[in-house]
Amino acid sequence: MNASGGGAATAAVTRAEYCVIACAEAWRGGGEILASPMGAVPSVGARLARLTFAPDLLLTDGEATLVGPDGEPEGWLPYRRHLALVTGGRRHVMMGASQIDRFGNQNISCIGAWERPARQLLGVRGAPVNTLNNPVSYWIPRHSPRVFVERVDMICGVGHDSARAAGPSATRFHRIPRVVSDLGVFDFATPDRSMRLASLHPGVTVDQVREATGFALTVPADVPYTRGPSPAELALIREAIDPARTRDREVRV
């Protein structure tokens, strides 16, 4: 499952580039939907997916214009239409998380008691509407026990246990395909829909992941490695999509 290039080609692939591939894979098979990446690595991943195995994806310029992979405008998506697209479900967003727990509840609002937080963050933003209406994956550039926590302080993005408790209207369109961190890829393919290690980025050990995770993580007997980029994908990442190496600012390994 590892990068098939072998020797020098594999050694040359950086951790950030494995992360780009892991993010890009979130949009495989998505069809004609909007890819909404938040963060540098997911943005590179979304454009890579669009340029290779997911040509029907829609992308935005980060403002109100839908654009092709070269930035050519093809449509209009102001916030009001963006929110309608979310509730229509034709979108897969990859959000960040200040905290995420073992059932995939996510927090970007505040740390500590909500009534008077120790640290005020962004606010819930669109995390509640996103998680109940279209697939939501997460990108966490620095995997640590402060981010991967037993319980989040404020549920913004809805996790599996919370959706289940809220009833069928909440679970109807709820889906968390994957969580990507700088250490590996995670999913919820367990009987109780708690988080599972799905693949390790090459160079990372299971122990490292366990130490950096603040809850009991399901680890299968055999954990595959995250696939590496093909030579064509690597060339696209390095020369066409991200020559300024914005990916290295998020993942410093």
Added chain:
Amino acid sequence: MTTAPYAHDKTMTPEEVVDRLSSGMTVGIGGWGSRRKPMALVRALLRSSVTDLTVISYGGPDVGLLAAAGRIRRLVTAFVTLDSIPLEPHYRAARERGAFALTEIDEAMFMWGLHAAANRLPFLPVRAGLGSDVMRVNPELRKVTSPYEDGEEFVAMPALRMDAALVHLNRADRLGNGRYLGPDPYFDDLFCEAADTAYVSCERLVDTRELTEDTGALPTLLVQRHSVTGVVETPGGAHFTSCAPDHPRDELFQKAYAAAAADPVAWADFAARFLPPDGDEKSYREAVRIWHEEQK
């Protein structure tokens, strides 16, 4: 044969807008984050004694400034951000000292609350919010069950009705018709329709013919006069937020604002220089111009 009488001229100054506001009101502020905020009207509000406000806003520095000045009793929002600087320092500090009550709702819930208010409905059903702590921190939120076969349960998002709305547009005429020229209308039309009174500041006041003469102008006429109470010409009135295509966000100034806002001593200096109680919009623009000269 008589000529039709002219429609009412609604032009006024920022101070005249603020004279119509009073303490305890619910005030909606248009724009989004650090984008096309009616900052000149917010600055005029800061120079007044109006306080104890319920503010409804997709928050940016409008919220930050009002929070720093202690004018907010309750804030209704989904976020407060400066966009290129993710966290608004004044908002953060105000929340961390428990300075005001907060109604924290999702971006889509906020939008449907505006729609409900504009359509004179008590609420609209939304899926957003279920399963999240938005329900925990807003115990007054109620649910509603679909009366049709599906029987689904939704959040009944209450109407976000407001006493006054403040928005900033690129162009407007004296009657209150307003036009946006940038990529996104945000929700400024809904703010005006959700409010008992609405005040539109604009980069440039033009006559009605100029407002509508370009090819493709009609869909950009975001705000109509029947939902507007007053019109104010304030060139640079969104500063330092963006007002595309008239001007981008003043990133350099925003950075200075954020740095000052994170430190009480620096903020006192910043406020004395740019937001003196006896100032006005003209003196603000001049102070900003001189500041930019100094940065060169």
